[in-house]
Amino acid sequence: MKYLVICFFLCLIGEANAQGDTIGLFETTPVMPGCIEIEDPEEQRKCTETSIIEWVQGELKPERVDSVSGTVFVGFVIDTSGVVTDVEILRGIHPALDRQAAKAVESLPQMKPGEQNGKPIPIQYTIPVKFVQRDHSTKK
Template identity: 35%
Template sequence: MEIKKNPKSNLENYSKIFMQIGLVLALFVTYAAIEKKTYDKVIGDLGVVNMNAEMEEDIPITERVEPVKPKTPPPPTPEKIEVVEDEKEVEETVIESTETDETEAVEVEEIVEVAEVEEVVEDVSFMIIEDVPVFPGCKGNKQQLKDCFSKMVQKHFLRKFDAELPNELGLSPGRKRVSIMFKIDKSGNVVNVQARAPHPKIKEEVLKVMKLLPKMKPGKQRGKPVGVKYSIPFTLLVE
């Protein structure tokens, strides 16, 4: 027995129908998509973000100190200027020239010459003088000249003094001391003779004898002639 197919069950026929339906739907969807109105998407207001609020910092408030300006002194008071009327006579000050004319004689005061003041050098002791006075006839070094000077002064005194005078004056027996002082000046002369003796007559005799000393070579200090003080004691023996 031959089985017959139902035409309604033929799948091939159905596939054609489905394809047509699909095409129609695709066209419809495409058309609907084209015709559909589109609107811009509106984004809701999110609010205003205040950026400055986050950036604000606590700034310390400092007081501004204005520098003190120095006070300017007031301007000087202007001098009062006295206005002189033309009618009033004003005495004019005449300034004369101090220059002299070649033909004018100039009076010159007398020139007084000032004498040079000589340096005053004090007398020096015989004991400390650098260069001792030289008694005539003495030679040698400084010490030899010093010893020779004293020796010659003693010799002069013993030779010139009257040894009998103490006995003639009736002095008591014994030793009598006589002190003699004098100066050899810058010229070498013996001056300012002084003496101390047990009797005025003896003192007078001593002064006379010492003034007979010869002129000497003056002593020097730092190379310059100076006065030299000298003193010597004598002992008189009265029997």
């Protein structure tokens, strides 16, 4: 029998400027709940990335889709209020898997927004979600 195994990683690809456009540089990235208490900005960023990965991974439900393997690229923005917006499939592989990846990202909790010059700014992310078929048949 074939089952779908899900693994992925997080990429921050967008940048934002002080006017709120996602095109310049930023001072701080968004922060997930549970990571706000961390004082070191680099450790806070790592905590947030790990938390986003764990959250999305926990929301994914392995689904059997015959002969479908690949990576779904999900783009989204964490806006000036820390809410995930503009979720879109940048590159999909199968409608069911695309929907699943998008819904997992949409379910992310509100975060502390990224900042530039002390002001909240929107920051764009992309998450590649890789779906791989694995053969778990038992031989008798």
